[in-house]
Amino acid sequence: MRALWRDRRAAFGLAVLVLVASAAVAAPLVSTGNPTAQHDVVATRFLRPLATDHAGAFHALGTDRFGRDVWTRLVYGARVSLAVGALAVLLSVVIGVLIGGVAGFWPGPVRTALLALTDFVLAVPRVVLLLLLAAMARPSAGLVVVVLGLTGWMSVARLVHGEVRSLAARPFVEGAVALGLPRGRVLVRHILPNALTPVIVSAALGLGNAITLETSLSFLGLGVQPPTPSWGNMIASGRDTLVNAPWVAAAPGIALVLVVVACTLLGDALQDALNPTMRYQTAR
Amino acid sequence: MLAHLGTRTLAGAVVVAGVVTLTFLLVRLAPGDPVERLLGPTATPAQLEAQRRALGLDRPLAAQYAIWLGRFARGDWGTSIATGRPVRALLGDAVPATLALVGTSLVLSYLLGLAVGAWQSGAGPRVDTALSIATVTLFAVPGYWLGLMLVMAFTYWAHWLPAFGAAGLDADGLTGLSRLADRLRHFALPLATLTLIGIGGAARFVRGAMRDVMSQPFVRTAEAKGLSPFHVTRRHVARNALIPVVTLLGLSLPALFSGAVLVEAVFAWPGVGRRLVEAVQARDYPVVVAATAVTAVLVVAGNLLTDLGVAWIDPRIRRERRET
Numbered sequence: 339m340r341a342l343w344r345d346r347r348a349a350f351g352l353a354v355l356v357l358v359a360s361a362a363v364a365a366p367l368v369s370t371g372n373p374t375a376q377h378d379v380v381a382t383r384f385l386r387p388l389a390t391d392h393a394g395a396f397h398a399l400g401t402d403r404f405g406r407d408v409w410t411r412l413v414y415g416a417r418v419s420l421a422v423g424a425l426a427v428l429l430s431v432v433i434g435v436l437i438g439g440v441a442g443f444w445p446g447p448v449r450t451a452l453l454a455l456t457d458f459v460l461a462v463p464r465v466v467l468l469l470l471l472a473a474m475a476r477p478s479a480g481l482v483v484v485v486l487g488l489t490g491w492m493s494v495a496r497l498v499h500g501e502v503r504s505l506a507a508r509p510f511v512e513g514a515v516a517l518g519l520p521r522g523r524v525l526v527r528h529i530l531p532n533a534l535t536p537v538i539v540s541a542a543l544g545l546g547n548a549i550t551l552e553t554s555l556s557f558l559g560l561g562v563q564p565p566t567p568s569w570g571n572m573i574a575s576g577r578d579t580l581v582n583a584p585w586v587a588a589a590p591g592i593a594l595v596l597v598v599v600a601c602t603l604l605g606d607a608l609q610d611a612l613n614p615t616m617r618y619q620t621a622r
Numbered sequence: 623m624l625a626h627l628g629t630r631t632l633a634g635a636v637v638v639a640g641v642v643t644l645t646f647l648l649v650r651l652a653p654g655d656p657v658e659r660l661l662g663p664t665a666t667p668a669q670l671e672a673q674r675r676a677l678g679l680d681r682p683l684a685a686q687y688a689i690w691l692g693r694f695a696r697g698d699w700g701t702s703i704a705t706g707r708p709v710r711a712l713l714g715d716a717v718p719a720t721l722a723l724v725g726t727s728l729v730l731s732y733l734l735g736l737a738v739g740a741w742q743s744g745a746g747p748r749v750d751t752a753l754s755i756a757t758v759t760l761f762a763v764p765g766y767w768l769g770l771m772l773v774m775a776f777t778y779w780a781h782w783l784p785a786f787g788a789a790g791l792d793a794d795g796l797t798g799l800s801r802l803a804d805r806l807r808h809f810a811l812p813l814a815t816l817t818l819i820g821i822g823g824a825a826r827f828v829r830g831a832m833r834d835v836m837s838q839p840f841v842r843t844a845e846a847k848g849l850s851p852f853h854v855t856r857r858h859v860a861r862n863a864l865i866p867v868v869t870l871l872g873l874s875l876p877a878l879f880s881g882a883v884l885v886e887a888v889f890a891w892p893g894v895g896r897r898l899v900e901a902v903q904a905r906d907y908p909v910v911v912a913a914t915a916v917t918a919v920l921v922v923a924g925n926l927l928t929d930l931g932v933a934w935i936d937p938r939i940r941r942e943r944r945e946t
Contacts, residue, residue: 461637461925465880466917469902470648470910550764554884557766558899573767580774587774591767598762 345611351542351604354596362416369407370395373414374565376404384583402586403579408572412589415567420597422482422562423549427541429487430548434494435530435537441495442502442533443525453499460492468551472560479568482561486548494540501533539609546601553594569594630929634922641918642694642911646687649907677703694915700908704901709912713894717916720893722809724882724920727816732871734817735824742825743832744855753825760822765881769815769888776811783810786890812889816881823877827870831863838862865936872928875921894920 361368377391385391387400387408399408441452459467471485505511506529514524549569555561556570564571569590576587657673658665665673674680678689693700699709742753777785787808835841836859844854883895890896894913901909 458637458640461876461918461921462641462914463876463879463883463917463921465883466898466914469883469898470645470914472902474648474651546762550762553764554766558884558887559903573770577770580770581778584774587767587770591764591771594764594767595759595762598764599758602758602762 345607347603348607348611351600351602351607354600355604358416358593358597358600359420361413362420365410365413365417369410369413373411373567374406375410376406384579387585399589400583400585402575402583408586408589411567411572412569412593415569415572415590416593418479418562418566418568419549419552419570419594422479422486422552422568423545425483426486426490426548426552427544429483430490430544431494431537431541433487434491434540435498435534437491438495438498439502439525439530439533442499443506443521443529452495456492456495459489464489464551465554468555469558469560472555477555477560477563479562479566482552482555485555486551490544490548493544494537497536497540498530498533501536502529505529505532535612539605539612542601542605542608546598546605549594549601550598553590627926627930630926634926637922638915638918642691642915643687645911645914646690647683649905649910650683650686694912699912702901702906702909704904704906704909709908712897712909713912713916716892716894716897716913717920719891720882720886720895721920723812723816723886723891723893724878727813727820728871728878730813730817731820732824732867735821736828736867738821738825739828739832740855740860742829743836743859744851754829757822757825757829760818761826762822763819764884765815765819766884766888768818769811769885772811772815773888784808785811787892812885812891815885815889816878819881820878823874824867824870828863828867831866832859835859835862861935865932868928868931868935871931872925875924875928879917879921
């Protein structure tokens with residue numbers, strides 16, 4: 339753990355995530371408080387970043403074509419994008435741990451079937467699956483969470499499966515089974531708590547991925563629907579005004595890249611901290 | 623080796639069959655009526671019923687599936703509900719466009735990624751950190767947004783390159799070199815977008831693989847023998863690091879096609895991905911199913927090719943398979 343705190347990548351990643359998350363939580367305090375507010379549209383639309391409008395309101399990141407404050411939409415969009423990403427990762431971790439745990443602890447046809455299912459879903463391009471699932475129902479934030487969760491569990495399942503298999507051969511598990519405890523209880527109480535460490539890495543990397551995919555779906559109009567701001571539909575609306583107001587599409591994109599970089603670096607640092615052989619190498 | 627290839631091909635066929643079945647079920651169970659969309663809000667119930675019968679949508683699901691599967695296997699992929707064109711022609715035009723985009727960007731991003739990763743593993747800590755920051759950023763950038771930013775820079779500001787399509791409006795009137803130049807100019811931005819995001823992932827992985835190999839005892843032996851650092855890197859480290867990299871290349875194909883779907887949508891590149899996005903938005907069932915199947919076939923074929931590639935690079939795998 340101490341190695342992790344000294345890692346600059348982890349420090350940067352955590353700092354960015356904490357900053358963005360607190361801006362999202364405190365959105366009403368750090369912005370105008372209303373992401374869909376439109377005042378005099380003709381007078382306030384396409385204001386450049388750092389401009390002050392006729393009513394004296396300051397727009398740090400300018401305004402879009404409806405005169406809405408881009409910074410306000412960005413922090414409110416962060417609420418949606420971060421929440422959707424986090425919930426989706428949570429869902430995929432739950433599914434992955436279940437499938438991986440069962441596949442690791444019940445050898446035979448169950449394992450074969452679950453591993454085949456995992457490989458099968460892995461072989462399909464995720465965006466294709468997302469498009470299929472997203473096309474099935476009316477687009478909404480809830481649907482995006484479910485769809486991302488259903489298409490993101492495979493790497494977690496593989497990790498947990500490997501981990502559970504190696505733990506199942508350890509004496510403490512054999513002891514628990516020999517005591518006559520039900521296998522389900524042994525899996526949940528004795529094995530899974532020991533198998534979850536690598537899942538943390540996977541979740542950190544998966545968060546960045548899930549947020550990107552949420553914005554992709556919203557960008558295509560299949561995710562979070564306007565006027566609710568999400569980083570994806572903000573970029574989509576900025577697409578039409580690239581010529582006269584490039585900041586509308588640029589700002590959410592830069593925020594997105596920062597968050598994904600933070601998740602990736604945090605994941606990398608966690609991986610190194612959890613992997614003693616790598617730590618030895620970097621020390622050398 | 624042949625037996626192994628046979629097993630892999632069979633496994634690939636199972637994946638494709640599974641994808642096709644799953645897609646068929648999903649789109650049929652989805653809410654939203656394609657017939658209503660086709661005929662518009664003014665259609666009478668009788669017209670809707672007639673059209674539904676004409677398209678075979680009034681039969682039970684299992685019957686629809688059996689009929690559809692038989693036709694699909696024979697190469698009759700039906701007619702696009704939204705455009706009225708045969709699906710096969712629609713996708714036949716799209717597959718070469720997607721292969722050109724994905725194939726070229728795959729080759730470019732891995733060559734550049736290998737170069738950057740190899741440079742990093744041999745460079746000092748400062749260069750390494752700088753390049754790491756660059757590659758992790760590229761890795762994090764969403765393709766569709768990078769595409770928009772490149773359009774802004776190269777189309778709207780610099781007026782150098784066209785923003786969408788595969789050919790200009792006047793392409794039919796062009797001949798010879800100017801026609802080729804028009805094509806290449808349209809190819810440039812989608813290719814650059816897909817390649818840039820690919821480089822990040824490839825370079826990060828190459829760097830890791832090179833580091834892993836460098837800590838192996840045989841590298842220290844090679845250094846102790848007095849071989850030049852260049853020779854050690856090129857002959858001993860790079861060759862061994864290439865094995866996981868080529869394996870990754872196969873595993874990253876689904877992600878690459880995922881990226882291509884969005885990049886094609888942004889640049890209106892006439893490939894399978896754009897057709898898929900349009901078909902999903904219009905609930906054009908036959909096109910959705912066929913486009914998904916085509917993507918699955920391309921991914922499976924790519925995986926088989928990388929499998930052969932790994933065996934070609936790694937003599938140990940070749941020998942092991944010959945023995946078994």
